[in-house]
Structure formats: structure tokens, C-alpha cells
Amino acid sequence: MPKPEGVFDIEHPFSKIIVPGFVMEYIPGIRLSRVNETLATSSWLNEIRKVRSLGYYMVDWGDNNALWVPEIKKIYLIDFESWGLPKNN
Numbered sequence: 554m555p556k557p558e559g560v561f562d563i564e565h566p567f568s569k570i571i572v573p574g575f576v577m578e579y580i581p582g583i584r585l586s587r588v589n590e591t592l593a594t595s596s597w598l599n600e601i602r603k604v605r606s607l608g609y610y611m612v613d614w615g616d617n618n619a620l621w622v623p624e625i626k627k628i629y630l631i632d633f634e635s636w637g638l639p640k641n642n
Contacts, residue, residue, distance in 0.1 A: 555580055555629055580629050582620030593621040596628040604630070611636050 555577035563574035585597055597619050604611060612635035620629045 580620045582622040585616040585619040588621045
């Protein structure tokens with residue numbers, strides 16, 4: 554996963570208002586949804602399994618929320634907005 558840089562005031566892309574935003578390091582990758590490579594897909598599925606094994610649930614985990622960096626053959630999961638841990642009852 555990308556390294557966090559911090560929370561900064563950013564301009565919301567649709568409303569154009571300034572909001573606090575969690576900013577991650579820049580990853581020079583390609584969205585997985587635009588890649589047709591078996592290794593990229595299997596790496597992505599492996600990362601999804603790791604996240605789930607840690608107890609997280611992911612609502613929006615589609616291939617458009619992953620970046621593939623072909624030069625180092627590494628996948629990065631992005632967009633954690635809907636992730637969470639199960640609530641203890």
C-alpha cells in the first residue's frame with residue numbers, strides 16, 4: 554500500500570470546496586482496470602486476501618482501485634474510503 558503523506562486541505566474535484574484530504578505518496582502506476590496481465594491480476598487478488606485476513610472489510614475493492622507498476626511488478630491498493638474493521642458486539 555502507498556505510504557501516507559498526511560492530511561492536507563485539498564480542493565474537492567466536483568464541488569470545488571476545500572476539504573481535509575488524506576494524501577498518499579505518488580505511485581507512477583497504471584490502473585489495474587487498464588492492464589491485461591495475469592501477474593498483475595493475481596498480485597491484486599493476493600493483496601485482497603491479505604487485507605481480508607487482517608479482518609478488514611472492503612466495500613469498494615474493484616480493479617479500478619489498484620495501481621500496477623510493471624517495472625517492479627508490484628500492485629498497490631488505493632482508495633480506502635469504504636474500508637473498515639468489523640464492530641465488536
